[in-house]
Amino acid sequence: MGRVTVSNIDKAAAVLRAGGLVALPTETVYGLGANAEDPTAVSRIFQVKGRPPTHPLIVHIAGAEHLDGWVKEVPAAARLLAEHFWPGPLTLVLRRGARVPLEATGGLQTVAVRVPDHPIALALLKVFGGGITAPSANRFGSVSPTAADDVRAELGDAVDFVLDGGPCEVGVESTIVDVTGDTPAILRPGGVTCENLEAVLGHPLTVPAASHVRVPGQHPSHYAPRARVVLVEPEEVIAEAERASGAGQQVGVFLPAGSPDASVKAHAVVAVPASVAAYARGLYGFLRELDQKGCDLIVASLPAEEGLGLAIANRLRRAAGPRSTV
Template sequence: MARTSDIEKAAGVLRAGGLVALPTETVYGLGANAEDPTAVSRIFQVKGRPPSHPLIVHIGGADQLDDWVEEVPATARLLAEHFWPGPLTLVLRRGRRVPLEATGGLETVAVRVPDHPVALALLSAFGGGVTAPSANRFGQVSPTTAQHVRAELGDGVDFVLDGGPCQVGVESTIVDATGEVPSILRPGGVTREDLEAVLGRPLTVHATSRVRVPGQHPSHYAPRARVVLVEPEAVVAEAELAQERGHRVGVFLPPSLTDAAVKAHAVAAVPASMNAYARGLYGLLRELDQKGCDLIFASLPAEEGLGLAIANRLRRAAGPRESA
């Protein structure tokens, strides 16, 4: 776990225009001073991320929101009061402190307060906002440990703050709060049901949206192996058929089939708890990659609670990939 001296060093790196990998409750982020366009641009270079893809600005508390956005509608204020610190990102009109480099050229900005003691300590020591997408190569599996960051980005990061494994494991829920009717642009660590309970109204979940936000690329959160989605009852048969045809097959075995014997290269048992599944999802994808699988067979969970976010990540991981 990061020491006070580590946090002070990381804050100094940010002030000097460097990049810091920081833990959050969702995934590890690749952070830069949100008000330094040069440092922000370096995030895109290190990740290989298109500059048109906006970043999330992390701040130290809901009381700082007005410093970063043009206005805060009542709905956004209500959500911030209920869910911050936490895995909820609000999309609002950009304030003048936020450079266009951080927003992908948009006049909107995504903002959140992370619920992790190390991240909050860093934001306090630094005294400003930190733009921080996931600390991995663009489109690939998000990191949930400091070791994941070091293995993937290496010297591209100036300092890695180790805050232990991430406790949520999937990225934040992104809510468009710019209009009269809020909507979910990316499901994540705050469930649709929890948001609807606070707002007292149903929310639409958009596969795509007029507002560009992180995580909407057709192929995202993807391992090297190709992910194939099938119905739960077909996972074993489809996986074994592919294995017989010469593939090195990895299997996400659903809880209903935990006792099934599977002829495959590697098998990962899916937890029955959606909290545990979300926390371990990216680690399981990385594990099957490391075991040399070239295909991963999985099925979608019920799309309720955190299952909605897990299903979203699996669909993106199985999305069409650009040819090399």
């Protein structure tokens, strides 16, 4: 399918109303969307992704003015964050309202909500007239899709309709902030930086090493390519890659920005952009590229954990996390 037209958006809305699944572009990644008020359609998302039913989904709405019914209450901190960062890559965890089925929340009495900053997603939400649950449009735990072709390659005919909005601008998922307690807390770093959130709220935020609240992206192995990912210090990337190559592995390398020697002996090399925004935008595409080139090992290092670097580091750690052998 080519780029989106009004008729395509109307068709996508009709598919959602009929209980179908629509892949839609957002500024972060492509989402696998269903009517958020249809428990059967929501359950189909879990089936298609192979996602555990206890892992809650994010409900996407067209604007903060549409929060009524989706949430029980909107604390002052939530209103402040929504005013500054919606539409945008920020998800707020609030008390569940009557419109949200428990299938969408993993059985929790909280719901994750955001307003995407993408003209096609917003147009679809407006035409559809309701909320859309939309986790990333990929198999559970694998690399998130940042282009329509990624969705087609991974999910194929399991998706009823794909809206092609081109490449995603941010490239990593939204930041998730819990605003149900006395003090907001970041549950997952993402497209809105901790520094920007703190500037608006006027106080520091905690970023827990592991969230005790069930939210998307918290599985030990997540955002993972088929290749095994190994993380080392930046100055050790080349030596580790060449050691593994010498041992007969098909090695892919994330060569850190500013590395003095780009002639590393490896199966495939990705030069990490100096711009952290460009790195975030390209991260999942880089991982997919090395998979497609047949790498069985990817050697990478973590960026400085500030700004968007915090989200990139989080995704790389999850990609390198322990994988189930079942």
